[in-house]
Amino acid sequence: MRLVRYLVHDDVRYGVLEGDRVQELLRPYFEGLTPMKTVRPLAEVKLLAPARPSKMLCIGLNYRDHAREMQTSLPEEPVLFLKPATALAGPEQPIVYPTMAARLDHEAELAVVIGRRCRSVPLDEAGRCILGYACFNDVTARDLQAKDGQWTRAKGFDTFGVLGPWIETDPGDPNRLAVTCRLNGQVRQQSNTDQCAFNCQYLVSWASRLMTLEPGDVIATGTPAGIGPMQPGDTVEVEVEGIGILRNPIVAEPDKGAKPATIL
Ligand code: MG
Numbered sequence: 001m002r003l004v005r006y007l008v009h010d011d012v013r014y015g016v017l018e019g020d021r022v023q024e025l026l027r028p029y030f031e032g033l034t035p036m037k038t039v040r041p042l043a044e045v046k047l048l049a050p051a052r053p054s055k056m057l058c059i060g061l062n063y064r065d066h067a068r069e070m071q072t073s074l075p076e077e078p079v080l081f082l083k084p085a086t087a088l089a090g091p092e093q094p095i096v097y098p099t100m101a102a103r104l105d106h107e108a109e110l111a112v113v114i115g116r117r118c119r120s121v122p123l124d125e126a127g128r129c130i131l132g133y134a135c136f137n138d139v140t141a142r143d144l145q146a147k148d149g150q151w152t153r154a155k156g157f158d159t160f161g162v163l164g165p166w167i168e169t170d171p172g173d174p175n176r177l178a179v180t181c182r183l184n185g186q187v188r189q190q191s192n193t194d195q196c197a198f199n200c201q202y203l204v205s206w207a208s209r210l211m212t213l214e215p216g217d218v219i220a221t222g223t224p225a226g227i228g229p230m231q232p233g234d235t236v237e238v239e240v241e242g243i244g245i246l247r248n249p250i251v252a253e254p255d256k257g258a259k260p261a262t263i264l
Contacts, residue, residue: 002244003029003132003167005052005090006045012264017042017166029167030115030131030215048264049090049163050134051113051216056083056161057207058109058138060151062222063195069225074197078206081151083138083161086261091164094251096258097232098157101141104230104250107223108181108189108238110174111136112200113167114217118208126204129213132169133200135238135246136220137162137181142229158261162238163218164246171242175199178241179224184234191224 002017014029015022020042026034060079061067067074089095097104115131138155139162145154171177174193181189193199198206203219230236232252239245 001169003050003169004165005048005050007048007264008040008045012048047091047165049088050165050167051163051218052085052263053088053163053216053218054085054214056085056087056218056220058083058155058220059198059203059222062197063191063224064197065191065195065225066223066227069227078198078203080207081155084156086158086263087156087161088263089159089162089248091246091248093159093162093248095137095139095159095162095230095236095248096157097230097250097252098141098258099253100144101157102143103141105140105142105227106181106183106188106230106236106238107138107140107227108179109136109138109220109223110177110179110193110200110240111163112174112204112219112221114204114213114219115215117212117214119212121205121208123201123205126201126208129204129208130200131215132167133171133174133240133243134163134167134218135165135240135243136218137236137238137246137248138220138223140227142227158258161218161220162246162248165244168243171240177243180239181226182237182239183228183230188228189224189226191226193221195224196221
């Protein structure tokens with residue numbers, strides 16, 4: 001099942017996407033799936049990021065091929081960093097290339113979306129805390145990542161946490177999905193979540209041992225090899241098997257500086 005958030009006349013709605021039609025839900029999907037009679041063509045709604053996370057937990061160096069690319073070994077425990085809620089962006093929304101950065105990279109990832117409030121979840125119960133899965137682009141200012149020694153700035157700009165185009169509740173085995181990144185139609189990253197050192201259920205269980213996970217929170221599970229730069233005017237696509245394609249244009253930050261983020 002594909003769960004969507006979308007705009008109708010500036011109002012945020014939740015729905016279920018079936019084919020090219022969106023059936024509206026009475027309440028956010030975290031509160032149960034109660035369908036309403038209203039059905040709209042997908043082409044007539046504007047899709048938003050399918051969740052509004054209180055935090056985005058991102059995993060560094062989870063893929064064997066990416067660890068080789070970065071000339072480092074896989075960590076014994078997951079490497080965790082956070083993106084602020086203001087970094088959220090949705091499908092088709094422009095990713096803003098900051099004037100402060102000299103290199104802007106794509107990182108195609110599978111995102112786990114939390115469905116219920118949880119803490120200290122045993123591994124064998126982690127699946128019950130997961131609402132579904134989405135594509136994620138962990139946009140990174142690579143030069144600032146190296147310069148700063150920690151990643152808050154490099155990973156935290158507005159529009160650097162791209163989530164969508166929807167939440168797929170059953171993409172198949174989440175630990176065996178092809179992950180692809182294309183830039184202007186050219187394949188840049190191609191791997192499979194079976195290359196991850198830490199799988200989805202493990203990451204939920206592990207992360208819940210350090211902080212409370214809220215409905216809509218996101219765990220981005222890391223990126224495979226093939227990270228590379230993007231430029232204003234490019235179009236980047238993250239595709240995850242069984243989910244769909246998350247597509248965004250890159251634009252330059254305006255000379256006067258960016259406006260405040262509108263997180264709907
Ligand atoms: Mg990443």
